[in-house]
Each structure stands twice: as structure tokens, then as C-alpha cells.
Amino acid sequence: MQAQLIFTNLLQLMAGIGVFLMACETMSKNLEAICSDKLKKLFSRVSNNKLVGVMIGALATVAIQSSGATTVMTIGFVNAGIISLKQAATIIFGGEIGTTITGQIVALGMFGSHNIDANILFSALAGVGVFINMFARKDKGKLLGYVLAGLGMLFVGLNMMSTSMKGFAQTEGLKLFLANIDSIFALIIAGGVLTAIIQSSSAITSIAITMAVSGLIDIRQGIYLTLGANVGTCLTGMLAAWKSGGTNARRTSMIQLIFNIGGVVLVCLIDVLIMSLSAGRVSIGKIFESLFPGLPHTQLAMFHTIFNIASVIIVLPITDMLVTLATRMVKDEQEEKASEHFYYVDENMVATPAIAVEQIRKEIINMAKIAMENFNLAIEMIRSLDFSKNEEFEHNEKQLNFLNQKLVDIIVKLTRTNGINKKDHRYLTSTYRAISDLERIGDYAENIVEYARNLQEANETFSEDALNEVDKLSGLINSLYESTMKTYQGDKKEFKEAQKLEEKIDRLTMNMARNHIRRLNEGTCSPSVGAQYLKLSSDAERIGDHLININDKDYVISH
Numbered sequence: 001m002q003a004q005l006i007f008t009n010l011l012q013l014m015a016g017i018g019v020f021l022m023a024c025e026t027m028s029k030n031l032e033a034i035c036s037d038k039l040k041k042l043f044s045r046v047s048n049n050k051l052v053g054v055m056i057g058a059l060a061t062v063a064i065q066s067s068g069a070t071t072v073m074t075i076g077f078v079n080a081g082i083i084s085l086k087q088a089a090t091i092i093f094g095g096e097i098g099t100t101i102t103g104q105i106v107a108l109g110m111f112g113s114h115n116i117d118a119n120i121l122f123s124a125l126a127g128v129g130v131f132i133n134m135f136a137r138k139d140k141g142k143l144l145g146y147v148l149a150g151l152g153m154l155f156v157g158l159n160m161m162s163t164s165m166k167g168f169a170q171t172e173g174l175k176l177f178l179a180n181i182d183s184i185f186a187l188i189i190a191g192g193v194l195t196a197i198i199q200s201s202s203a204i205t206s207i208a209i210t211m212a213v214s215g216l217i218d219i220r221q222g223i224y225l226t227l228g229a230n231v232g233t234c235l236t237g238m239l240a241a242w243k244s245g246g247t248n249a250r251r252t253s254m255i256q257l258i259f260n261i262g263g264v265v266l267v268c269l270i271d272v273l274i275m276s277l278s279a280g281r282v283s284i285g286k287i288f289e290s291l292f293p294g295l296p297h298t299q300l301a302m303f304h305t306i307f308n309i310a311s312v313i314i315v316l317p318i319t320d321m322l323v324t325l326a327t328r329m330v331k332d333e334q335e336e337k338a339s340e341h342f343y344y345v346d347e348n349m350v351a352t353p354a355i356a357v358e359q360i361r362k363e364i365i366n367m368a369k370i371a372m373e374n375f376n377l378a379i380e381m382i383r384s385l386d387f388s389k390n391e392e393f394e395h396n397e398k399q400l401n402f403l404n405q406k407l408v409d410i411i412v413k414l415t416r417t418n419g420i421n422k423k424d425h426r427y428l429t430s431t432y433r434a435i436s437d438l439e440r441i442g443d444y445a446e447n448i449v450e451y452a453r454n455l456q457e458a459n460e461t462f463s464e465d466a467l468n469e470v471d472k473l474s475g476l477i478n479s480l481y482e483s484t485m486k487t488y489q490g491d492k493k494e495f496k497e498a499q500k501l502e503e504k505i506d507r508l509t510m511n512m513a514r515n516h517i518r519r520l521n522e523g524t525c526s527p528s529v530g531a532q533y534l535k536l537s538s539d540a541e542r543i544g545d546h547l548i549n550i551n552d553k554d555y556v557i558s559h
Contacts, residue, residue: 005167005170005171006168006171008167009164009165009167009168010164012160012161012163012164012167013160013161013164013165013207015157015160016157016158016159016160016161016162016163016164017157017161017198017203017207018157019153019156019157019160020153020154020157020158020161020203020206021157021198021200021203022153022157023150023151023152023153023154023156023157024066024102024150024154024200024202024203025150026146026147026149026150026153027147027150027151027154028064028066028069030143030144030146030147030150031063031064031147032063032064032069032352032353032354033143033353033354033420033421033424034140034143034144034147034421035063035064035354036353036354036357036420036421036424037354038063039060039063039064039352039354039355040354040355040357040358042056042059042060043056043060043077043355043358044358046077046083046087046091047087048084048086048087050086050090050316050319051090051316052090053087053089053090053091053093053094054090054091054093054094054097054312054316055094056090056091056094057070057074057090057091057092057093057094057095057096057097057098058094058095058097058098059094059098060073060091060094060095060098061094061095061097061098061099061101062098062101064352066099067095067096067098067099067201067233068199068200068233068236068237069351069352070091070092070095070098070352071092071095071236071237071240071253071256072236072237072240072348072349072351072352073348073349073351073352073355074088074091074092074095074252075088075237075240075241075249075252075253075346075348076240076249076346076347076348076349076351076352076355077346077349078248078249078251078252079241079246079248079249079346079348080342080343080344080345080346080349080359081248081343082344082359085248085251085252085255085323085326085327086319086320086323088252088255089252089255089259089319089322089323090316090319092237092252092255092256092259093259093311093312093315093316093319094312096230096259096260096308096311096312097305097308097309097312099201099202099233099308100301100304100305100308102202102205102206103202103205103206103209103300103301103304103305104301104305105151105154106154106158106205106206106209106297106301107209107297107298107300107301107302108122109122109155109158110162110209110213110297110298120159122151122152122154122155123152123155123156123159124152125148125149125151125152125155126148126149126151126152126153126155126156127152128148128149128152129144129145129146129147129148129149129150129151129152130145130149131145132144132145132148133145133146133149139421139422143421158206158210161206161207161210162210162213162214165207165210165211165213165214165216166214168214168216169214169215169216178211178216178217178221179217181221182221184224184268184271187221187224187225187227187228188224188225188227188228188231188264189228190225190228191204191208191224191225191226191227191228191229191230191231191232192228192229192231192232193228193232194207194228194229194232195228195229195231195232195233195235196232196235199235199236200233201229201230201232201233204225204226204228204229204232205225205226205229205300205301205304207225208222208225208226208229208300209222209296209297209300209301212296212297212299212300213296213297218285219285219286219288219289219296219299219300219303220283220284220285220286222285222296222299222300223267223284223285223288223300223303226300226303226304226307227263227264227267227307228264230260230263230264230308231257231260231261231264233260234253234256234257234260237252237253237256238253238257240253240348240351241253247330247331247332249348250330251323251326251327251329251330252326254326254329254330255322255323255326258322258325258326259311259315259322262311262315263307263308263311263315266311266314267284267307270284271283271284274287284303285299288300288302288303339395339398339399340398340399340401340402340403341402342363342403342406342407343362343363343366344359344360344362344363344366345359345360345363345407345410346359347410347413350410350413350414350417353414353417353420353424354420354424356410356414357414357420357424357427357428360407360410360411360414360428360431361427361489363403363407364407364431364434364435364438364488365485365488365489367400367403367407367435367438368438368441368481368484368485368488368550370396370399370400370403370442371396371400371438371439371441371442371445372441372478372481373396374393374396374397374400374441374442374445374446375441375444375445375448375474375477375543376474376478377389377392377393377396377445377449378393378445378446378448378449378452379448379470379474381393381448381449381452382448382449382451382452382455382462382470382532382536383462383467383470383471385452385455385456385461387449387452387453387456390449393445393449396442397442397445397446400438400439400442401439401442403435403438403439404435404436404438404439407431407435408432408435411428411431411432414428415428415429433549434549434550437546437547437549437550438546438550440542440546441543441546441547444539444540444542444543445543447535447539448536448539448540451532451535451536454528454532455529455532458528458529460526460528460529461529462529462533463519463524463525463529465515465519465524466515466516466519466525466529466533469508469511469512469515470536472508473505473508473509473512473537473540474540476501476504476505476508476544477505477540477543477544477547479501480498480501480502480505480544480547480548481547483497483498483501484498484547484548484550484551487551488550488551495551498547498548498551499548499551501544502544502545502547502548505540505541505544506541506544509537509538509540509541512533512534512537513534513537516530516533516534516537
């Protein structure tokens with residue numbers, strides 16, 4: 001019967017963990033979708049102010065209910081060169097504070113009385129959330145329903161884990177076995193390994209709380225299991241950094257590992273010192289027992305919160321030293337970085353869609369800048385027949401081709417993930433055409449360079465009047481580009497201005513064709529030069545069309 005009881009409770013524990021993790025995932029993705037705009041604004045405020053970094057990390061983790069996602073996202077920013085190691089460190093510190101909110105929610109659900117159990121009350125939110133989702137008409141209402149359903153499921157999973165622990169508590173052999181585990185190192189290792197397997201420190205902390213409430217372990221054992229979970233959660237960031245990250249991304253994951261291991265070591269030393277000085281009468285566990293008597297769930301949750309806040313307070317002033325240590329531990333590698341690369345996007349960011357969408361927007365804006373750089377270089381070459389900047393032109397063209405292919409791959413992955421709100425999803429589907437338009441601008445710039453080479457080979461040039469018209473056309477296209485980028489970033493007032501500029505470009509190219517015929521009749525322009533001139537005029541007009549395409553209302557993100 002003992003074996004059967006253990007097996008039954010083990011199955012129930014596994015079911016509870018599964019429901020708990022699914023609840024965390026549901027809450028995380030839908031909270032992220034609700035808070036997407038706020039998250040974008042939050043990360044746009046990253047600065048060298050350490051407290052701002054901590055605040056951003058804490059708020060982001062609370063918003064998406066996942067310190068692992070915050071860490072992976074931060075590693076993505078570092079890998080893309082958007083933030084420094086120092087800024088990344090402070091965000092990760094804040095994430096460690098933000099992740100304690102789950103433990104506090106779990107502890108809150110453990111409160112109850114003879115008349116009503118808070119766990120049951122919160123579990124009912126699963127049904128409330130489903131009903132809200134079914135009858136809500138707006139997207140935010142449906143997302144809120146999913147969040148409430150996830151919160152309710154979290155307590156359903158917690159209740160299943162708690163029930164299984166009560167069953168385990170009836171097994172004297174198991175109770176005796178757990179009671180004899182007093183090695184703090186064994187408990188830390190157990191917490192770390194279990195977290196690495198489950199990939200959720202919140203789940204292990206919650207299991208520790210339910211074990212403490214059922215009497216399977218004491219508060220001291222729960223504390224060291226929780227400390228182990230803190231170390232085990234580093235695996236998520238390390239996998240992301242060492243799998244696809246650069247040197248600084250790996251250093252970021254190392255900073256998190258040093259921070260968490262350092263905090264655990266400090267607690268162990270303090271606990272051993274207190275016990276030695278008091279002859280075993282006082283320990284950290286007993287201190288929290290006296291602070292929150294008869295509430296083991298609150299004792300563990302408060303320890304977790306206070307421990308992480310205290311760790312950040314201690315480490316924050318020496319952040320620079322921690323960054324230096326991580327830099328020395330992870331040496332610079334002679335990385336052969338491809339000449340073509342992303343400027344803002346990193347594949348790790350896919351784990352946090354709201355931020356990834358914002359970085360894709362920035363990458364597309366930068367792609368437009370590169371395309372226009374090539375257009376201007378091409379115009380300069382055809383005016384002067386000086387090809388000294390051809391290497392720069394070729395590099396830009398390769399970068400445009402790289403972005404055309406690789407950026408689309410990232411967007412496809414992103415659109416297949418959960419947690420994207422409808423506005424962001426609509427924007428992502430529009431990016432395919434925007435990227436294609438920008439790549440075509442690069443192709444037309446290549447054509448213009450070819451026309452310049454044809455002129456050089458024929459030892460001919462445009463007339464002074466033709467060059468003036470080319471300059472005017474180039475100026476209008478650059479004005480259209482600037483107006484287009486303003487519209488693309490949310491300035492809807494620029495939309496009509498962009499349309500006026502595009503119409504001016506159309507009229508000018510028509511006039512250029514008439515003027516070319518006049519110059520041919522006057523003998524001031526040869527047929528071969530005129531052919532290159534008309535081709536340039538036609539390609540420039542098409543560049544204007546591609547720019548105005550990007551002004552499509554579906555492309556514009558409202559802020």
C-alpha cells in the first residue's frame with residue numbers, strides 16, 4: 001500500500017507541475033501581449049543609471065512572469081550591441097527581484113480559514129477567465145480572460161501539488177528520509193538540478209512551499225532548495241548565450257551565474273556564522289519562523305523576496321567590478337564576424353515577441369537607411385564617374401541581400417509564436433512587402449551604377465542640364481525617404497506630404513523624358529548617353545514608388 005500511495009501521489013505531483021507550468025506559460029504570453037506597448041517603451045528607457053536598469057528588469061519580469069524570458073531577451077540586446085554589459089547586468093538584477101512575485105502569489109493562495117480556502121477561491125479564476133474570453137469582443141478583453149484563466153490554473157496546479165505533498169506526508173519512510181537530509185549542499189544541488197530539468201525556478205519554489213506547508217521539510221530545507229532554484233535558473237540564459245550568442249552575450253550569462261552563486265554562498269556563510277555564535281539556537285530559518293510564526297508559506301516566500309532584494313542592494317554598487325570579472329573569465333575570441341549582420345535583431349529576442357517586434361521595426365528602418373545610402377552613392381558615381389566608393393556600395397548591397405533573407409526568417413519564426421497581439425501580428429505580416437520594397441531600391445541603385453560604368457566605357461558624360469535634373473530628382477527622392485520614415489514611425493501627418501513628393505517625382509521624370517528629346521534634337525546629347533539617362537529616370541521613379549509603398553497604412557505603427 002505504501003508503494004501504491006507513493007506512486008499515486010507522484011502522478012498527482014507530476015500533473016500539478018504540468019498544470020502549474022502551463023499556467024505560467026499562459027499568463028506569461030498573454031500578459032506580454034497586453035503589455036507589449038508598455039514593454040517597448042520600458043526598454044527604450046535603458047540608460048547607464050543602475051537603478052533604472054533594475055527597475056526595467058523587475059517590471060519586465062513582473063509583466064511577463066518569467067525571469068528566464070527577461071534574461072534571454074537581455075542577452076539578445078547585448079548580442080545585437082544595443083545595450084552594454086553594465087546595463088545588461090542591472091536588468092538581470094531587476095529580473096531576480098521581479099521573479100519573486102510568483103512565490104508571493106503562491107503564498108497568498110495558501111491562506112484560508114475553516115469557511116473558505118483562498119486556493120479554491122483563486123482557482124475559480126480559471127473558469128472566470130474562460131467565460132471572459134468567450135464573451136469578450138475586444139482583443140484586450142480576450143487576453144485578460146486568458147491571463148485570469150492562467151492565474152486560476154496556477155492555483156489548480158498548486159492545489160494538486162499540495163494534495164500530493166499531504167499524501168507524501170502520510171508516508172513515514174519518506175518523511176524520515178527527507179528529515180535526514182540536512183546537508184545544505186545536497187539541498188542546493190537538488191534545487192538547482194530540478195530547476196534545470198523543469199526550466200522554472202518558480203515551480204521549484206512553489207513545490208518547496210507546498211512541502212513546507214505539508215510538513216515534509218522544515219523551513220531551513222525549504223530555504224536551501226529555493227537557493228538552489230536560483231542557481232538552476234541560470235541555465236536558461238547560459239543555453240541562449242552559449243548556443244547562439246557572442247562573447248558579450250556569454251559574459252552576460254556569466255554575470256547572472258556569479259550573482260546567483262555569490263548570493264547563495266553569502267547566505268550559507270551568514271547562516272553558518274549565526275548558528276556557530278548561537279550554538280545552533282538561531283539560524284536564518286528560525287529567524288523567518290519568528291518573523292512569520294505558523295505561516296511556512298509566507299516564511300519561504302518572504303525569504304525569497306528579501307534574499308533577492310538584499311543581493312541586488314549588495315551587488316549594485318560593485319556592478320563594474322562584476323562586469324570586469326565576467327570579462328576576464330570569458331576571454332575575447334577571435335570571432336570571424338560576418339560582414340553582413342543584424343544591427344538590432346537577435347534570434348534570442350523571439351522569446352519575447354513584444355520586444356522582438358520593436359527591434360524588427362528598427363532593423364527595417366536601418367535597412368531603408370542602407371538602401372538610400374546606396375542610391376546616393378550610385379547618383380554620386382553617375383555624376384562624377386568616380387568609382388572609389390564602389391567597395392562601400394558592394395558591402396551595402398550584400399547587407400541588403402542578407403537582411404532580405406535572414407530578417408524574413410526571423411519574422412516567420414516570430415509570427416508562429418504565441419503571445420503576439422493582433423496589432424503586432426498585422427504589422428509583422430506587412431513587413432514582408434516592406435523588406436522586399438527596400439531590397440528592390442538596392443537593385444535599382446545597382447542599375448544606376450551600371451549606367452555609370454557604361455558612360456565611363458563610352459567616355460561620355462551627362463550634359464550640365466541633365467546633371468541639374470538628376471540632382472533635383474535625387475533631392476526629391478531623399479525628401480520622400482525622410483517623409484516616409486517619419487510616417488513609418490507613426491507620424492501620420494507626414495503621409496500627405498509623402499504623397500505630394502511622389503507626385504512631384506512623377507512629374508519631374510516625365511519632364512526629364514521631354515527635355516531629353518529636346519536635347520537630342522538640339523544635338524547636345526548623344527543617343528547612347530540619352531539611353532542611360534532615360535533608364536536612370538525610370539529607375540528613380542520606381543524607387544519613389546517603392547518608398548511610397550512603405551507608407552502604406554498597414555506598415556505604420558501607431559504610438
